[in-house]
Amino acid sequence: MxxxxxxxxxxxxxxxxxxxxxxxxxxxxxxxxxxxxxxxxxxxxxxxxxxxxxxxxxxxxxxxxxxxxxxxxxxxxxxxxxxxxxxxxxxxxxxxxxxxxxxxxxxxxxxxxxxxxxxxxxxxxxxxxxxxxxxxxxxxxxxxxxxxxxxxxxxxxxxxxxxxxxxxxxxxxxxxxRFPDMDTLKAIVEVHFPDIKQTLLATALTQFFAVRDQQGLKKKPSTSEMLDWLKLLLAEDLTAEDLKADPRTTLPRLHGALLKNEQDVALFERLAFMARSRGR
The missing domain is CATH 3.40.50.300 (P-loop containing nucleotide triphosphate hydrolases)
Known part of the structure; x- marks a missing residue:
């Protein structure tokens, strides 16, 4: 066996x-x-x-x-x-x-x-x-x-x-x-969403790993939360262009699927505030 x-x-x-x-x-x-x-x-x-x-x-x-x-x-x-x-x-x-x-x-x-x-x-x-x-x-x-x-x-x-x-x-x-690398996670996603557009997948994966790699994050999003997030993106018919970062916030679209506590949301809001302050 x-x-x-x-x-x-x-x-x-x-x-x-x-x-x-x-x-x-x-x-x-x-x-x-x-x-x-x-x-x-x-x-x-x-x-x-x-x-x-x-x-x-x-x-x-x-x-x-x-x-x-x-x-x-x-x-x-x-x-x-x-x-x-x-x-x-x-x-x-x-x-x-x-x-x-x-x-x-x-x-x-x-x-x-x-x-x-x-x-x-x-x-x-x-x-x-x-x-x-x-x-x-x-x-x-x-x-x-x-x-x-x-x-x-x-x-x-x-x-x-x-x-x-x-x-x-x-x-x-x-x-x-171990947490999957980019290529392995891409293969996992394609098992669950075989028809996903490659441009959307590439942009989503880049944003997802940027969230996971953020210093100070209390709970890093998991593989299952990544799949939930993609399911929502597809349900809302969002494109790679829609996922581009808003200069007013560093939070990804539909971030509630990825960030599961108020401390992590507040962290990204502080980063956005600091970015806006430097841009003035």
Missing amino acids: RFEGTKDYVATGDLNVAVNAAIALQRPLLVKGEPGTGKTELARQVAAALGVPMLEWAVKSTTRAQQGLYEYDAVSRLRDSQLGDERVHDISNYIRRGKLWQAFEAEERVVLLIDEIDKADIEFPNDLLQELDRMEFHVYETGETVRARHRPIVIITSNNEKELPDAFLRRCFFHYI
Whole structure:
């Protein structure tokens, strides 16, 4: 099973190498990078390219590792016992299978996405070490051991919001998705907007990178925000000429798709004020 990218996802050569290395080593692939650089979409495209199902476990700040294995619903069992329900005699009726359990018992190999692992508590990755290593876990309520029929392809994403434990990192194959350069971003845009005019694309890309490179920017716009911005430009039927900088402001047209906080908007407004002052 080899990943070479898809027609809907522009994967760089080093990213292809990382995916295939993780598959060959049977290790989880830990993918880091700026938000909006296609980390989550990578898992979907790997599943599509290899022709296997995908399971997605979206991690939140309240997520516990145990939830990926299973949860025992003691409250429902107590309620059923009070109502005299016959289901109460079989404890397995109250075991809710998590994403890891579903991946382990799947009839064929699957891609398991553990998305934004850095959102959870610092102990969350360590609590999954044994299960991801041995591909099995014990269900204490029923006394059974769940073993993977087929080792899933595990892809774990992180936005680098917090450091992950060394013991966890040792068990992963790591790849950092760098922000695409001009040529790669151009190829990504052309996948999504194949009919875009080259003059508009060239001007938009130049403005986009000028915004990203601005010193003092609190949040740099991402690839996904670039695509949203272009979608708006096309919806408004704007041309390359329409995007030319207004001497009264350094803000790009429809800048709300690119700048997502008032500090960054204020930064560009100050730059425009300073430019006007120098021109007097």
